[in-house]
Amino acid sequence: MTYEDFLRFNQISVVFEPLPYSIKGFCRKKGEWIVIVLNARCDLAEQRRALDHELAHALNGHLDMYDYEECESAVAFQSGQRKKKG
Numbered sequence: 001m002t003y004e005d006f007l008r009f010n011q012i013s014v015v016f017e018p019l020p021y022s023i024k025g026f027c028r029k030k031g032e033w034i035v036i037v038l039n040a041r042c043d044l045a046e047q048r049r050a051l052d053h054e055l056a057h058a059l060n061g062h063l064d065m066y067d068y069e070e071c072e073s074a075v076a077f078q079s080g081q082r083k084k085k086g
């Protein structure tokens with residue numbers, strides 16, 4: 001399965017938009033699909049990190065949850081990263 005297939009299988013699409021520099025990326029629902037928006041102004045390394053982070057939210061069903069802190073700590077725990085916003 002290619003990466004594109006993986007995303008399609010999970011009903012995830014990735015788009016790039018010029019966002020303020022403080023935002024690396026975020027995800028939102030669009031019908032049955034999850035759209036991951038990455039900051040077009042960030043460099044490739046930052047975009048990859050942001051994509052990993054947002055994918056963790058998407059694949060864990062966090063878009064249907066409303067406890068921001070709980071979502072962030074779940075993602076931070078999984079990725080072994082320090083807790084950060086986004």
Ligand SMILES: [Zn+2]
Pocket residue numbers: 053057072075085086
């Ligand atoms: Zn996050």
